[in-house]
Amino acid sequence: MSKQIATLSAITICILLLTGCGVPKQKIPVSTNPLGATVYADGTKVCTTPCAVSLDKQSDHLLTIVKDGYKQEDLEITRQFMPDEAIRDGIISGVLTGGDPKEIGQEVAKEVDEQERSGEAYELRPDIVTITLTPKK
Known part of the structure; x- marks a missing residue:
């Protein structure tokens, strides 16, 4: 169990480092x-x-x-709105918080909303x- 927590923690840290701030x-x-x-x-x-x-x-x-x-x-x-990464991040976050399908759905919606507000869910064309x-x- 502790190995799973360590792995999930490492994934979370990687996601945070890759997404950055600003x-x-x-x-x-x-x-x-x-x-x-x-x-x-x-x-x-x-x-x-x-x-x-x-x-x-x-x-x-x-x-x-x-x-x-x-x-x-x-x-x-x-x-252009490109929600694929936000959906992926929401699924990962939902799995990290427990894996219940309802929680995963909530995390996906939350992540898409956050990335839409910040601009992360968009690509320039x-x-x-x-x-x-x-x-x-």
Whole structure:
């Protein structure tokens, strides 16, 4: 029994370390043809291509890509609800608290709710940005 408790404790600690604290973020690689375009995220300059932008998963974002001699490109990054990880975490948590099917169901609902509120249950799309810039005439 104590070996099971130790194993479950180790799993819980691993989950806590992997989920971390704060606003969940997602890195989105951005590349352009030609290279060297400036990328703005929600109006703030963040990098020059090729690069990756780190965006919070709690909201949609607007990427603006500019380069002298080329037309500006605007791309909306939207979040999509992806409850799979929250459901998995809820099942693990429910098993850790006793394994009763009713408790597991409650833990799943609780985990999905928590991850939806924090933004963890969302993924940003597109998750890779590749744009061919159009020369100005």
